[in-house]
Amino acid sequence: MAGDPLKILRSVYGYDAFRGQQEKIIRHVIEGNNAFVLMPTGGGKSLCYQIPALARPGMGLVISPLIALMLDQVTALGEAGVRAAALNSDLDGEARRALWRQIHAGELDLLYVAPETLMRDATLEGLRNVPLSLVAVDEAHCLSQWGHDFRPHYRALADLGQIFPATPRMALTATADTPTRAEIRSLLQIDEQDCFVAGFDRPNIRYTITEKADPRRQLLAFLNEHREESGIVYCLSKRKTEETAEWLGEQGYEAIAYHGGMDRAAREKAQHRFQREDGVVVVATIAFGMGIDKPDVRFVAHLDLPGSIEAYYQETGRAGRDGLPAEAMMLYGMGDVMQRNRFIEESDAPEARKHVERQKLDALLGLAETGHCRRKALLNYFDDDCEPCGNCDTCLNPPEMFDASIPAQMALSCMYRSGERFGQAHIIDILLGSRNEKVLANGHDKLSTYGIGKDYTRPIWRDILRQIIALRLIATDSAGHGGLHLTEKGVQFLKERPTLMLRKPRPKPVTNESAARSKRSALPEKHELVFQALREKRRQIAREQNIPPYVIFHDKVLIEMATTRPASRAELSRIAGIGETKLDRYGPAFLSVIAEHAAPVP
Incomplete structure (x- = not known):
């Protein structure tokens, strides 16, 4: 040709x-x-x-x-x-x-x-x-x-x-x-x-990043907005993928696990189902994804922090390849940060590679903790740019900022005075004036910072510490045991005491209820019946030919058919995405379905 x-x-x-x-x-x-x-x-x-x-x-x-x-x-x-x-x-x-x-x-x-x-x-x-x-x-x-x-x-x-x-x-x-x-x-x-x-922006994807509170409840609230839609849930461990898939099955979802520890036949079976069936949720490690060309993935959820902004961008990019509305949600917490640090430090990579990986993790934390447009922060990482998008959680529900200069100084001072070797929970115990065994055994009830943070709750302190880690004022220890220490930037902050504005914690994790209403927004409700009939015809043909339904026609093409109701081959040929071979092969079958729903379009 x-x-x-x-x-x-x-x-x-x-x-x-x-x-x-x-x-x-x-x-x-x-x-x-x-x-x-x-x-x-x-x-x-x-x-x-x-x-x-x-x-x-x-x-x-x-x-x-x-x-x-x-x-x-x-x-x-x-x-x-x-x-x-x-x-x-x-x-x-x-x-x-x-x-x-x-x-x-x-x-x-x-x-x-x-x-x-x-x-x-x-x-x-x-x-x-x-x-x-x-x-x-x-x-x-x-x-x-x-x-x-x-x-x-x-x-x-x-x-x-x-x-x-x-x-x-x-x-x-x-x-x-x-x-x-x-x-x-x-x-x-x-x-x-x-x-x-050509740029990095995927404007049809809505980004949401929020702190882990009750991950399963948060995931369920997210998935309830995407009933009967195909999607991917990423987890860090093989065990977690299996446990999450089993739990989602108990909640009424068609959920299957996928990870590198499964034998090849089991992986191929899982992938085959995902590609050929509608409404299947794959719970997977990063072993799943690059080989997926499925255009109608409507959501991607991360239950753990990915490895970098590049990984996050590629994994979330598996949603909405057809250009229709899609959603990406990520949950993360301090445990994720420590685990990612441990992966870096325990790897056999040369120090130059580890340095790059630390920088990439810092950039990802910055994205997660930003109080500004997520999309803008994401694109800026790739030397791209956009105006505030109006289609991410921080644009749709802007966080309230507060002057955190004093509590940040309290936290950094507490770490310094306790020896810069204890983890988040212990530092917060000192700030809150806890009298637990570990605080007393280390004599930390005698520190000048003991109990000075009682004006803030434990969840608020967790949020503050997470944000100042993202700002590189403090870091977790290189051995990966979770101990927190001041960085050079943190030491400078304590000396100069500049104003520091941080996000106020939200009263509860945010879910985008409007996302459910936005899905397939290109399809008016009055055309839903013929759209579903066209989808069923596509499923039938795909089963007969043992191919994924989307290689016949994308949802976008079926939406256009349902909306315009072409009555002839010539009219059908005007719909974008229907080449001559597909017109010859499938045109009569789909025109027949449309003819069965030939009531005048209001």
Whole structure:
């Protein structure tokens, strides 16, 4: 297949116009140039390499980290009429030989391959005389040792320029800060003038971050706003994923656990259910996610603090890929901070890497504790910007600030006088004048700071300590035992005593009741009946073909069908997202459903 990119966009994908920088990137690569592409999840990143691969002579080679992600892409492309396949370790001998025959016969438009498979001598030898339209490295942040998802096998891709010197190289990612972007471009020898940064904003996602109070109750309140919707709940430990999934099942949710300790068959079964069924909640560790291309994930919840802003951005970015309203909620507490610090200090990483990880954790804490727009803080981390968004908890319910200069001085002084080796609970006990055994045994009832904080409750002190940790006035000990000590910045604060404004604790954790009303806001209630009938038809076809429903049509397409009620093939073809192959394959079935609901639209 070859031709004009706009014609390919219309005939294959069913869209009349490119978005953002898509056309500029696509034409740049068609002309034979390299490209680094940073584009938010759901922004149409895959079209930036798929269309040039279709427009240029030869086969497009796409390097992807996970088999599940490759197969999802291949299935979706096949539904659109594109000749695509994946070369991976799951193929048996005959299937592998048949695929190589296709490759050498020039019968493929796109071939997906994992980096470790590509860099084998046999694979490179097999591709030696195959004309390639381009080489695209997807999830390119995996190349960088400073990225949040570094994968050693990706480092070998630094040789792509020597292996395929005459073929355009592309690096694509949705998640990379400035140092990570520079390292990716350096490794793949992509010049700065070939760099396209389309921004990070996902305006359809509502962000909420709040302190852990009663995590299960908080999660249940959040999920009750998303009944019968698909979503992901992230936990830090394998055990917690299993216990949470079991508990959610008892609460009436279709919940399944997913973690790296499960055998492969069990993981594949869980992923298969999530992709093919509506309303399934996956409770998972970070082992679940990168291979998920499901567009109608309506929510992502974190029950524990993720590892960095990059990880948080990528994990929350799995919600709302279809552009419809979605929600992200994160719960965290001091225990999470100490656990993350312990992970860093106990790792075998060199000190330079640990230093970077500490900085990344500090940045994440800053996001969690900000009293200003979450989205603005999130984008600022990636050197991007926006106006206050009106679609995060701090914008929707701005926190009240108070002068915390005196209590902060009390806390820091108490830590200093008690030896800078005790944890949060003990420091608060001293401030509140507790007479428990540990306070008395250490003689801390004799300190000048003993009992000076009685004007504040224990929850308020926890909130203050958490915020001054985020401000780097204090830090947890490097051994990870939870002891708090003053930083240089904290010592300076005690000396200079500047004004410090902190957020007042909320009386109770905030849940966004309006979020439930905002879901699928593009669909007026009067069209719900035909929309559900179209979804049922999509489910039926998907079951028959053993494919995920969303590769047939996204919810967004069904919403447009339900709203406009097309009565002919020509009218149906005007809906964005319906290419010629899908129009031929599925048009009659969906037009029939619409005809059954042919009552005049008010």
